[in-house]
Amino acid sequence: MNALLADFRRSPVQAALFVVVVWLAVSFIYGPIWSVLKFAFAPDGTPSFAALSELAASRRVQAAIWNTLAVTALSVVTVNLVGLFQVAVLEYLRVPGRGFLRLAYSTPLIFVSVAAATGYGFVYGETGALTRMLQAVWPDLPNDWFSGTFAVVFAHSFLLTSFHFLFLRAAIRRVDYATVEAARSLGAGNLRAFVQVVLPVLLPTIFATTLLVTYKSLGSFAVPAVLGGRRFDMVSELILTLNALRRPDMAAMLSIGLGAAVILCILAMQYVERRGSFVGGSKTPVPIERVRIAHPVTRSAVTALAYLVAAVQLVPIVLVVLFSFAPAKSIGTEVLPTVLTLKNYATVFSQDTAFVPLRNSIVMGVSAIAGGIVISLFVVSLAQRVRGPVSNALDLTFMIPWILPAPFIAIGLILAYDQPNPLVFGETLLGSYWILPIGYAVGAIPMMIRFLRASFLSLDPALGEAAQSLGAPAHYRFARITLPIVAPVIVLISGMTLNGLMSEYSMSAFLFNVNNKPLSIALFEGARSANPEQAAINMVYIVLIMAFSLVTITLADRYGLGSGQEKR
Amino acid sequence: MTIDRRAAALALAAAIAGGAATAEPITVYSPQGEERGIWIGEKAKEAGHDIQILTAGGSELFDRLLAERANPQADVVVGLIDASMATLKSEGLFAAYVPSWAEGLDAIYRDDADGMVHKFWQTPIVLAYNADAMSAEEAPDGWLDLIDPQYAGKYVIGSTAWQTTKSYLVGLLVRFMDENGEITDEGWDFMQTFYDNGIVVDSGDAKTAAFVNGEAVIDLNWFGGVGTFAEAVGYTPVMVDTEGGTPVISEGIAILAGTDQPEAAQAFVDWFGSPEFMAAYAEEFGQVPVHPEAIAMSPESVQANATLLTPQSIDWDAVAPSIDRWIQRIELEIK
CATH class of the missing domain: 3.40.190.10 (Periplasmic binding protein-like II)
Incomplete structure (x- = not known):
């Protein structure tokens, strides 16, 4: 405490910043959380569990919880199967065309959220290309064959494998090949060696990816919203419905339930992370080599399956890219476009209505990132400079949104700011332009803090001490020593955050309004429209989002940030 | 900020x-x-x-x-x-x-x-049918007939966020109102059957699709929407002057x-x-x-x-305070 006061006496700018950051924490983290708890447990000021019993009585809520649990349980199995198979194909088995397969299997990194859901809908949906091809063979196939639990689990299976691609591949490379060879010399086949020798080493990582998939699947929003079809809801969607039905108490209560499930996941994840680091091997491991499958039938079958998985992942992307260059009228009438044109791109960049969502997403994303970076920088540097309970508490406070699902934060912001609130000088934020970027920033800050903290820890303290002994004041040292060193991290983390925000759906669906409709909402609305012009514009949006993702992820990977904290 | x-x-x-x-x-x-x-x-x-x-x-x-x-x-x-x-x-x-x-x-x-x-x-909220696919004898005489098994999967219930949907749902429920202004159990049972018997959609395009592929032949729509919708799908609409009247x-x-x-x-x-x-x-x-x-x-x-149509008398001012509650019940327990 004293150290903090001393720091503020030295630098009034820091003191002023401290006041602002504390105000932001109270207004946009504690305020919303308080509102959610208040509306859930005491909507009229007196404690009440009415919301809970009403939720329990609702058939639709029960169905949504059941759907969410079923989808999550199934997704965990299917995603792990697909992910493990992919990793085995890429790193354990010798399958021809590895470069191509790696490209196909890496697509979940850039094909995410509402963009991916829209892409799947375009291919498998009611008027999708694949649906029409299948109907040519089986005329009895209903239009909505791709819907409900099946569709959501299918999409999850091929969209949530990015964790396997990033982390499991890294883990299998750490397997000591000598152990595999030993097993084989004792007579074990490829499969047995994989199951009994390789898999146990991978287990901690598999457990971690399982929890990540659970976490993602519990909060799944865009995928069921676009692909779920008639009378199928998951919990996140239902929170939005309850909010629309003007039942903030029930929405708050359900978001607490979702939050509790997510927090359990994260606690389990941290437990595993801590234990996982004890897994060792030999001191001088032999790098893993890919084995050849001896049996020709098995070999062909594995190769065929590997390419089938690649096709499932690539076909939606290829079709989206192709049709983004096709005349609108060919959408829904042709299986592959016969004429290519740049007209759709021209429409997006020249027509106001088509360009506005793109501009909104960029403006709000950039504002959220600018605000988030400033706050994160202050919080992290304060925690570094002045150790103590206050700076620790501040640091932890801004990490809270990391364990809260987006609908929880969004409902909190809505409930706290749907009428004039003294915390924000009597303004009403709901319905304003800025409520969405505030939500984006709250959601993005934890990751910013994690990365910035890591880069601050790697700073050589001698540099700062040298500058201090030469008489440089704190802000000068910060500007001339710290900032240049962490600048690349800031650029990268900004790029990656903007990448995520371009297709952010969960927060947007709650907080957007007529002034700031973002790209994800435009995509979602377009996905439900039968108008081919709108579908064409959607294709362009998805291609732009993917291109942007590709650039940021390539850059991040080059600077060693792509797989981030897990690489170590 | x-x-x-x-x-x-x-x-x-x-x-x-x-x-x-x-x-x-x-x-x-x-x-x-x-x-x-x-x-x-x-x-x-x-x-x-x-x-x-x-x-x-x-x-x-x-x-x-x-x-x-x-x-x-x-x-x-x-x-x-x-x-x-x-x-x-x-x-x-x-x-x-x-x-x-x-x-x-x-x-x-x-x-x-x-x-x-x-x-x-x-604007009357009307019940119309596709005369190319359904004869006048087969068509329902009134709103309450819709729960009949012969109309299963033949009509589309839109989103409760649509005024039209909200209006006919209220128009149906007020027929089951007791002297205290509450809906009877019979009314809620009717509503459950009404939903189970129909095609429930959330978007206009899903509704259009149900008519285009021939599943649905009965359009519950506002007066001016009937003709436009039928023209877009491509059929001849006939409006029913319903028993018990049409909500206006x-x-x-x-x-x-x-x-x-x-x-x-x-x-x-x-x-x-x-x-x-x-x-x-x-x-x-x-x-x-x-x-x-x-x-x-x-x-x-x-x-x-x-x-053209006989109006159903609904005291909108009297039911207005209850509508939210009714729609919530439909959304959360029936839909």
Whole structure:
């Protein structure tokens, strides 16, 4: 405490910043959380569990919880199967065309959220290309064959494998090949060696990816919203419905339930992370080599399956890219476009209505990132400079949104700011332009803090001490020593955050309004429209989002940030 | 962080796009979507009104207006139904303005007490069937017949965020109201069967799809929507003059209390409800106006439509406070 006061006496700018950051924490983290708890447990000021019993009585809520649990349980199995198979194909088995397969299997990194859901809908949906091809063979196939639990689990299976691609591949490379060879010399086949020798080493990582998939699947929003079809809801969607039905108490209560499930996941994840680091091997491991499958039938079958998985992942992307260059009228009438044109791109960049969502997403994303970076920088540097309970508490406070699902934060912001609130000088934020970027920033800050903290820890303290002994004041040292060193991290983390925000759906669906409709909402609305012009514009949006993702992820990977904290 | 929304938004927009609009058009919230909204926009522009129309489902607009109550984004709201307008008015959202065309309106369409909400159209919510796929004998005689197994999967129930859906759901429920104004168990059982027997959709395109692929043949729609919808899908519609009557709703226009451009808003209201524009709209879309002068100027077919169907008597003011609760129950326990 004293150290903090001393720091503020030295630098009034820091003191002023401290006041602002504390105000932001109270207004946009504690305020919303308080509102959610208040509306859930005491909507009229007196404690009440009415919301809970009403939720329990609702058939639709029960169905949504059941759907969410079923989808999550199934997704965990299917995603792990697909992910493990992919990793085995890429790193354990010798399958021809590895470069191509790696490209196909890496697509979940850039094909995410509402963009991916829209892409799947375009291919498998009611008027999708694949649906029409299948109907040519089986005329009895209903239009909505791709819907409900099946569709959501299918999409999850091929969209949530990015964790396997990033982390499991890294883990299998750490397997000591000598152990595999030993097993084989004792007579074990490829499969047995994989199951009994390789898999146990991978287990901690598999457990971690399982929890990540659970976490993602519990909060799944865009995928069921676009692909779920008639009378199928998951919990996140239902929170939005309850909010629309003007039942903030029930929405708050359900978001607490979702939050509790997510927090359990994260606690389990941290437990595993801590234990996982004890897994060792030999001191001088032999790098893993890919084995050849001896049996020709098995070999062909594995190769065929590997390419089938690649096709499932690539076909939606290829079709989206192709049709983004096709005349609108060919959408829904042709299986592959016969004429290519740049007209759709021209429409997006020249027509106001088509360009506005793109501009909104960029403006709000950039504002959220600018605000988030400033706050994160202050919080992290304060925690570094002045150790103590206050700076620790501040640091932890801004990490809270990391364990809260987006609908929880969004409902909190809505409930706290749907009428004039003294915390924000009597303004009403709901319905304003800025409520969405505030939500984006709250959601993005934890990751910013994690990365910035890591880069601050790697700073050589001698540099700062040298500058201090030469008489440089704190802000000068910060500007001339710290900032240049962490600048690349800031650029990268900004790029990656903007990448995520371009297709952010969960927060947007709650907080957007007529002034700031973002790209994800435009995509979602377009996905439900039968108008081919709108579908064409959607294709362009998805291609732009993917291109942007590709650039940021390539850059991040080059600077060693792509797989981030897990690489170590 | 300053909350000077407009200034900051403009500055940012200018930074990104290299320019920004100078004079702001007035914002009009209206459930008249697609071609109707576009047509209104074009005609308003021709008449010299600089407007920006936000179209969305009626209930969505209603929710939005309530949510934005402290920070209104709209200047004028047009086309919400009686019950919605009554609630919004009671929430203090509207400014008083008696339009130039209020004189001559029937008393039930005026707002003599507050001078805020004035009605311009009446819209029956009708039951129509595809006469190319269903004969008059097969067609239901009234709304209560729909739960019959022979109509299973033949009608589409839209989103409760649509005013039309909300209106016929209320129209069905009030038939089961007891003396305390509550719906009987029989009524809720009916509603459950009504939902289980129909095709439930959330988007207009899903509804269209159900008719295009021939599943659905009975359209529960507002009067003017029946013809347009049938034309889009490609069938001959026939409306049923139902037993027990057809719910009739009237739509109103009002200026938001928070408008920063009251003169422009008033000018728009005067123009929109004028018998001339109402008659032009009637000619274009077949919508029945309520202003006697407008009816007189309308095409004969529209004049005939004004008396085509037997109205169901619903006291909208009395049911308005219950509608939210009923819709919640339908959404959470029945749907």
